[in-house]
Amino acid sequence: MSEKQGQLKDKCNGCKKSQDEGITLLRCGRCKSAKYCSTTCQKNNWYLHKDVCRARGALAEGKKWYDPFRKCRDGTSHFGDLELITWGDTTYDEGDDDHKMGWGNCFINESLQLKRKYEEEFGSDDISMYGYWPQGFRWTCCGMVGDQREGCDHHGSGPDPCQCDFCHMGRPLPDVIYNMNTLERQGLNLPRGPDPRSYNHRKAKSARIMRPAFGMPE
Incomplete structure (x- = not known):
């Protein structure tokens, strides 16, 4: 443990x-x-x-045991469930077997060891597992990893306005992000946005400048 x-x-x-x-x-x-x-x-x-x-x-x-972890640093909160990722065998880059992800959202060649740790050392206890490996969980509201505290990017489906750059800019998610094949998003029907409540002229201007500067999708 x-x-x-x-x-x-x-x-x-x-x-x-x-x-x-x-x-x-x-x-x-x-x-x-x-x-x-x-x-x-x-x-x-x-x-x-x-x-x-x-x-x-x-x-x-x-x-729910994960209620204390819902709140994000910007004051918003995750509203979905926190799930342990128990599926795998996907990759961020087609044909890149070295980066395939497995059980618990870790590299597939390490997933069996992580699963054994969860079952044998932690007694299949999600709280202990989260304390050890929070990135092995996902929020069902936004498809983000369990330790994501920078805002729930739900793109219009949540009780509070979405805080993502694209909703601030009044744009739907671009294909390169919306179609990403990651374990955290599998099986979720996530909206594309934009959240009409989220448009912010100041934040939109900042996002249009900063995202290209850091090589992020626009």
Whole structure:
């Protein structure tokens, strides 16, 4: 299990000492999952544990475990479901077998090892998996990876205006983006936009300048 954010069985999540060494472990008061031998270890480990703790706390309150991760940095929120990517065998470039993607949205030659980690080490627990590999999940509202916090690019299907450059410019997604064959988008019927609520003259002007400057599709 990931020692970064997962929970260690019968070991302190902070110093990694085990009960076999004669220490007493107490569970985190909120998520009841992480274990610590002292308040010092708990405080020192909080910056690693806090995201998983919030997710388990939401689940204990009868909410979806990924509710704490919905909010984006721009103040908007993802409104779809967060799904583990359990399909694969696609590629960003036709004929480029070296970049085929597999289970969990990783390179296909590494996907079996990642799947085994999920099943055996994490006990098929999505929260622990997300703490270890958030890019292995996708948001169904926008087809973005699970750790995308820059705005939900739903192109008009969400409760708030879309924040993507194309909706700001009043343009539908170009073919080169809309037809991308990525694991995150598979099986989703995503709109093309533009979201009529999103047009912004200032942001449109900026996007028209910055996208070509950085070699991004226009």
